[in-house]
Amino acid sequence: MPASLEFVFAYGKTIAPAEMEPFTLYLDGACRGPFVDLVKPAISFDHHADCIRTFTLATCQQVEVALRLGLDVGSYRSIVMNDLDADTIVAAWLLDAAARQSGLAWLADPRITELVAQIGFVDAHGPIVPSHPMHGALTLPPRAVQSYADFVRLLDQLQAWYDTGEVPATRAFPPAPWFGIGADGKEVSGEGDFSTAYLTAVAAVVLVPGPGGTLGYTVGKRSEFVPYDVPAFLARMNALEPGWGGGSTIGGAPRQPDGARSKLPVDEVRRQFYRGSGER
Numbered sequence: 001m002p003a004s005l006e007f008v009f010a011y012g013k014t015i016a017p018a019e020m021e022p023f024t025l026y027l028d029g030a031c032r033g034p035f036v037d038l039v040k041p042a043i044s045f046d047h048h049a050d051c052i053r054t055f056t057l058a059t060c061q062q063v064e065v066a067l068r069l070g071l072d073v074g075s076y077r078s079i080v081m082n083d084l085d086a087d088t089i090v091a092a093w094l095l096d097a098a099a100r101q102s103g104l105a106w107l108a109d110p111r112i113t114e115l116v117a118q119i120g121f122v123d124a125h126g127p128i129v130p131s132h133p134m135h136g137a138l139t140l141p142p143r144a145v146q147s148y149a150d151f152v153r154l155l156d157q158l159q160a161w162y163d164t165g166e167v168p169a170t171r172a173f174p175p176a177p178w179f180g181i182g183a184d185g186k187e188v189s190g191e192g193d194f195s196t197a198y199l200t201a202v203a204a205v206v207l208v209p210g211p212g213g214t215l216g217y218t219v220g221k222r223s224e225f226v227p228y229d230v231p232a233f234l235a236r237m238n239a240l241e242p243g244w245g246g247g248s249t250i251g252g253a254p255r256q257p258d259g260a261r262s263k264l265p266v267d268e269v270r271r272q273f274y275r276g277s278g279e280r
Contacts, residue, residue, distance in 0.1 A: 007079050010081075013030070025080070030046075034050070061117070064107065115132055137161070178201075178206040183202055211258065214261040214263055215253065219251055237264075243256075
């Protein structure tokens, strides 16, 4: 990485656009909502808050488009991240590559085009199309306490795939319990992930264990075009436990610096979720 480009990782920390620092790029929720301030300059590449998720590109796709449209990475000093997932890692890798290379010829590589398109689409809209082979390799285990060392390892792993074409072996995560609302408005439940939940549910909450007995609740609905008000649910939860957040179709529990998630019992989350049954 160039000495002039610093990657900063602060798990779970999020700021408002007015708090953006000069010469800084923010990735995937580190700053709430997509935002461009060319006076500071500072940019938030986000697709969670203050946007319609169906019509907003994922972070890695936003970065790719910005680079093609003339973003000069050399004008910035810091790149801030608050959660390590495949979308964030690909976005960071693109920015790192842009800082190390001149011109945009490298972006024309079809492997990069496919990587960004598949990682971005699945991250934004869920498992309704096949995942890119590297998606699992760039996903940390649910109980992992994320660190800057993890970021460096995942970034190097992505670079190794680009250099060699080899996809590292990934382990399957155990199925997670979920509960949701079916197309007929009735309660449904099961085990798996959103790819499993969306077979029978239009909106669901997936439960993933976190450190110290906490739970990582993630709420999602198939699209803007099915009935359930995700922001209203998140508002109810945030009133009970500050830190819940997300966008128009997906969101979830707080992320604490030590990796801990929500302390709320499942029964309370279920009650609040089904209070919104039938909302759009």
